[in-house]
Each structure stands twice: as C-alpha cells, then as structure tokens.
Amino acid sequence: xSDVIFDHKECGSCPIRHRAVCARCExxxxxxxxxxxxxxxxxxxxxxxxxxxxxxxxxxxxxxxASLSQAMEDGRTQMVGLLLPSDFLGRPGRDVAPYDVIAVSxxxxxxxxxxxxxxxxxxxxxxxxxxxxxxxDELDAAREWMLILGRKTAREKIASLMAILARREASxxxxxxxxxxxxxxxxxxxxxxxxxxxxxxxVSRQISALKRDGVITLExxxxxxxxxxxxxxxxxGDDTDGGLMV
Amino acid sequence: xSDVIFDHKECGSCPIRHRAVCARCExxxxxxxxxxxxxxxxxxxxxxxxxxxxxxxxxxxxxxxASLSQAMEDGRTQMVGLLLPSDFLGRPGRDVAPYDVIAVSxxxxxxxxxxxxxxxxxxxxxxxxxxxxxxxDELDAAREWMLILGRKTAREKIASLMAILARREASxxxxxxxxxxxxxxxxxxxxxxxxxxxxxxxVSRQISALKRDGVITLExxxxxxxxxxxxxxxxxGDDTDGGLMV
DNA sequence: CGACTCGTTGATGTTTATCAATGATTGTGG
DNA sequence: CCACAATCATTGATAAACATCAACGAGTCG
Numbered sequence: 001x002s003d004v005i006f007d008h009k010e011c012g013s014c015p016i017r018h019r020a021v022c023a024r025c026e027x028x029x030x031x032x033x034x035x036x037x038x039x040x041x042x043x044x045x046x047x048x049x050x051x052x053x054x055x056x057x058x059x060x061x062x063x064x065x066a067s068l069s070q071a072m073e074d075g076r077t078q079m080v081g082l083l084l085p086s087d088f089l090g091r092p093g094r095d096v097a098p099y100d101v102i103a104v105s106x107x108x109x110x111x112x113x114x115x116x117x118x119x120x121x122x123x124x125x126x127x128x129x130x131x132x133x134x135x136x137d138e139l140d141a142a143r144e145w146m147l148i149l150g151r152k153t154a155r156e157k158i159a160s161l162m163a164i165l166a167r168r169e170a171s172x173x174x175x176x177x178x179x180x181x182x183x184x185x186x187x188x189x190x191x192x193x194x195x196x197x198x199x200x201x202x203v204s205r206q207i208s209a210l211k212r213d214g215v216i217t218l219e220x221x222x223x224x225x226x227x228x229x230x231x232x233x234x235x236x237g238d239d240t241d242g243g244l245m246v
Numbered sequence: 247x248s249d250v251i252f253d254h255k256e257c258g259s260c261p262i263r264h265r266a267v268c269a270r271c272e273x274x275x276x277x278x279x280x281x282x283x284x285x286x287x288x289x290x291x292x293x294x295x296x297x298x299x300x301x302x303x304x305x306x307x308x309x310x311x312a313s314l315s316q317a318m319e320d321g322r323t324q325m326v327g328l329l330l331p332s333d334f335l336g337r338p339g340r341d342v343a344p345y346d347v348i349a350v351s352x353x354x355x356x357x358x359x360x361x362x363x364x365x366x367x368x369x370x371x372x373x374x375x376x377x378x379x380x381x382x383d384e385l386d387a388a389r390e391w392m393l394i395l396g397r398k399t400a401r402e403k404i405a406s407l408m409a410i411l412a413r414r415e416a417s418x419x420x421x422x423x424x425x426x427x428x429x430x431x432x433x434x435x436x437x438x439x440x441x442x443x444x445x446x447x448x449v450s451r452q453i454s455a456l457k458r459d460g461v462i463t464l465e466x467x468x469x470x471x472x473x474x475x476x477x478x479x480x481x482x483g484d485d486t487d488g489g490l491m492v
Numbered sequence: 493c494g495a496c497t498c499g500t501t502g503a504t505g506t507t508t509a510t511c512a513a514t515g516a517t518t519g520t521g522g
Numbered sequence: 523c524c525a526c527a528a529t530c531a532t533t534g535a536t537a538a539a540c541a542t543c544a545a546c547g548a549g550t551c552g
Contacts, residue, residue, distance in 0.1 A: 070393045072483055078396040080389035091382055098386065125371050132378040135385060136337055140344065142388040143326035147316045149395035150324040150443025154540070189499060197396025199541055204500055221499065221548095237318055400508065435531060445509055450532055467516090467531065 019086035024126040042103035058090030064107030068099040157196040159235035180227040265332035266306040270372040288349035304336030310353030314345040403442040405481035426473040
C-alpha cells in the first residue's frame with residue numbers, strides 16, 4: 001500500500017524538468033542524473049525521515065506536498081518548510097536529517113543517492129548553480145514566513161497563508177475562475193496551525209471569521225474560493241503597493 | 247563622521263579570509279577579487295540600504311553586526327537576519343534590496359561591485375560553492391529561528407537568544423572565564439524585541455526574570471555572564487541531549 | 493454500528509501587548 | 523559647567539489576543 005516504487009520515467013517528460021535542481025542540465029548531464037535516480041512514493045500522512053535519521057539520498061518533489069518540521073520535547077511543533085513540486089529535499093554533504101519530513105499529501109520523489117549526487121555536483125556546475133538559486137529563494141520565503149510568525153495577528157496569518165497558496169496556484173496557471181481564484185487546501189487545520197504558530201482552534205476560528213466577512217468562501221472543508229484577491233491582500237497586513245511581492 | 251572609506255587592505259591579513267565567501271579562493275582568484283573590492287564603514291545605528299533601494303554591490307561583513315529587517319506599514323518590524331563577521335550581504339542577480347539593512351554596531355564591509363562579482367562567479371566555481379554552503383547554513387539558522395518565533399514562550403525566546411550569542415562567542419574562542427561564559431550584547435532591547443517577535447517591555451521583563459532566577463548575570467546593561475550554560479540551555483526549551491545543536 | 497479523524501464552537505485562563513510613569517546615561521548648547 | 527533633551531531601560535496597571543479545556547457534529551473506515 002505504501003512506498004510504491006515507481007517505474008523509471010524519462011526526464012524529457014518530467015513535469016518539473018524546467019524548475020527543479022536539474023533545470024539547467026544539458027542532455028548529457030541529464031543522462032548522468034538518470035543513472036542514479038529512482039522514484040519513490042508516499043501516502044498522505046506518512047513519515048519520510050525523522051530528525052536524527054541517517055539520510056542517504058537527496059530528492060526533488062515531483063508531485064504532492066511534504067513538510068519539514070521541528071518538534072520540541074513537550075510536543076510543540078513548528079513547520080519550517082513546505083516542499084512543493086520541484087522543491088529540493090536534503091543537503092549535499094550532510095548525512096543526518098535535522099528535521100522531520102512528512103508527506104502532507106500523496107507524494108512522489110525523484111531521489112538521487114547522495115554520494116553520487118555530491119560527486120556529480122563537483123563536476124557539473126549547472127547543478128550547484130541551480131541549487132544556489134533555489135536555496136536563495138527558499139531563504140527569501142523563510143524570511144517572509146518569519147515576519148508572519150513574529151509580527152502578524154492570527155487573522156493576518158491565515159490571510160497570508162491563503163494568499164501564498166492562491167499565488168502559487170496562479171503561478172501554475174491554475175485556479176482562476178470567473179468568480180475569482182480558487183484552490184484546494186493541502187493542509188489540515190493542525191498542519192496550518194503548525195505552519196503559522198497557532199493552535200488548531202484559533203485556525204478554525206479565524207477561517208470561520210474570514211468566511212463570515214466574505215473574504216473567502218469554502219466549498220467543503222478544503223476547497224477555498226477567493227472572490228477578491230485585493231481584499232485578501234489587505235487582510236494579510238502587507239504592503240498593497242510598492243513592496244516586492246515575492 | 248560617517249561612511250568612512252577605509253584604505254585598501256591585503257586579503258592575506260583579512261580576519262574573515264577563511265570563513266567568508268572568498269574562503270575557497272586561490273591566490274590568483276583573490277587577486278581578481280582584490281581588484282573589485284573596496285571597504286566601507288558605518289556607525290552603529292546607520293542605515294546601509296532601505297528595502298526597495300537599488301543595490302549595486304554585494305559585501306562581506308568584516309567587523310561588526312548588521313541586521314536585515316522587514317517593516318509593515320503600521321511600523322511593526324521583524325528582524326529576519328543578523329549578519330556577523332564573514333556573513334554575506336546581497337544576492338547576486340538581484341538589483342533591488344528586499345529588506346532594510348542597518349548597522350547594529352560599528353561596521354566594516356568588504357564590498358564588491360555587483361556586476362563584476364556576478365561575472366566572476368560564473369568563471370570561479372569556488373565562489374559559488376562557498377556561497378551555496380553559506381546560504382544553506384543561513385537557511386538552517388532561519389529555520390531554528392522560526393521555531394523560536396512560532397512556538398517558544400517569551401522566556402524561552404530570551405534564553406534562546408542568549409544561548410545563540412554565547413555559542414557564537416565560544417565558537418570564536420572568546421568569552422570563557424572561570425565563572426562561566428560571558429559576552430557583550432550587540433543589540434538594544436528594541437532590536438532584541440524585533441529579533442524575537444516581542445515588545446521591548448517584554449524583553450526587559452524577561453531579562454530581569456532570568457537575572458532574578460540566577461540564569462544570567464548582568465554587568466551594566468550590555469555585558470552578560472552565563473554562570474551555568476546547561477541551565478541556560480534548559481531554559482531555551484530545546485532538547486538538552488541528542489539534537490544537532492546547529 | 494462504533495471507533496476514529498477532522499473540524500467547529502463555547503467558556504475560561506494565561507500570556508503578552510499596550511499605555512504610562514520613571515530612572516539612568518549620554519550628548520549638547522547656553 | 524550645568525541644564526536640558528534625547529535615548530535606552532525598567533517597572534506597574536490594565537487590556538487584548540490567543541491558548542487551553544471541553545463538548546459536539548460530520549464524514550470515513552473496518
């Protein structure tokens with residue numbers, strides 16, 4: 001049921017070919033990557049690695065969503081990364097995972113054995129260059145997230161999360177309808193709480209409040225409609241104008 | 247009084263030579279960097295760039311401390327980076343600053359004009375490799391910080407900050423005395439508040455509480471003594487054992 | 493059907509923010 | 523040199539935001 005091993009697939013038809021760590025690779029480089037890659041799938045909710053585990057691979061997310069999180073001894077948990085398709089998992093040169101990694105939705109990874117990948121990175125600047133670019137983007141995202149965690153109200157936090165998810169959907173060319181934007185929430189209330197540094201009750205209450213105020217509409221518990229994105233943007237507390245909407 | 251332009255200095259005698267973005271460069275590469283570098287100094291409190299400003303240079307912090315922070319329209323501010331000696335400022339390929347950068351203490355930067363630096367990065371893999379390593383370290387630090395912001399109590403936040411600063415001092419081989427560890431606080435109460443997502447009053451109260459409970463001792467307002475680091479570590483709420491004390 | 497997960501909502505409690513006063517220190521101009 | 527302003531820090535009183543504890547509804551799986 002779990003850990004289905006996918007068949008080999010061609011890089012040429014890969015949905016993340018042009019955004020993942022291999023984005024800049026030439027044909028010959030792709031062939032080399034091809035030789036050390038293998039696919040691996042997980043069902044929603046399954047753990048991928050635990051903090052402290054040895055990790056012998058790095059990977060790209062092909063489909064689905066994974067979370068990185070840190071847990072304190074008493075159970076308090078903070079999500080510190082949300083990996084979407086094309087995002088990279090693992091750190092070359094490090095063999096022990098510093099975070100818990102969990103499949104939030106059904107997930108497929110394109111894995112590379114770590115040692116060969118590291119050796120290839122030395123020979124292939126395109127990989128390191130792309131990884132640097134992706135890591136800098138992640139750092140920017142982490143810093144935006146720090147503002148959310150440190151300074152925003154519960155309502156602003158929820159609005160910010162909705163805006164981030166809506167923008168992502170839009171950047172993939174999806175979700176726009178005649179009545180505004182829409183997307184599927186990939187996270188449970190508890191996962192949203194761990195993302196935002198709130199309790200799940202507060203998440204639930206604030207979602208209800210935004211719904212009551214007409215900022216969002218729910219279809220079922222997971223499908224979100226944004227009738228007016230500018231209105232949502234105002235609720236996030238962020239600059240509406242000038243700022244670099246990262 | 248401000249913006250003193252330092253004289254040219256030799257890379258060979260540079261205090262951050264082996265930790266900064268140039269750490270892996272060979273002699274000839276250093277000479278090339280030398281040709282595009284210039285020093286620049288700022289006094290404590292001075293702005294270096296504002297969010298939205300054009301930024302035509304990247305730089306290494308040589309001495310002193312700088313902060314990156316994000317401000318909301320109503321004045322709420324979150325620090326999102328603290329740059330210490332050897333840390334890198336700026337992003338190759340980006341010409342507009344996304345954060346306010348402020349000199350927290352007196353500060354000297356080793357600046358490189360951005361365009362020549364970017365061209366050199368293409369020719370010189372050592373620079374990109376080192377920058378990737380440093381960026382990954384910063385991302386780890388940002389994620390530890392996210393746990394602090396999202397899930398720790400005010401007391402744990404203060405204890406965590408003290409522990410981070412004490413560890414840094416120790417990693418430079420400084421601060422250890424017969425009565426434990428000591429260091430100078432580089433931040434005002436307000437800057438600590440912006441770092442930790444608190445108000446300055448709460449920072450002040452929690453410092454007083456830790457002092458009252460004997461976890462720390464103050465000499466003046468800025469010099470901190472840690473009589474028992476393990477005790478402080480417990481106050482941070484982090485794993486005392488196992489965890490990778492990053 | 494009963495157990496389980498996920499989500500919602502209410503009542504209450506705790507933590508931290510806000511507002512306000514004051515002390516200590518430093519720099520400035522008369 | 524002193525009076526004054528300005529900055530940084532501390533502490534108290536009160537208010538607001540969010541967490542905690544608790545009950546319950548809806549959907550799903552065995």
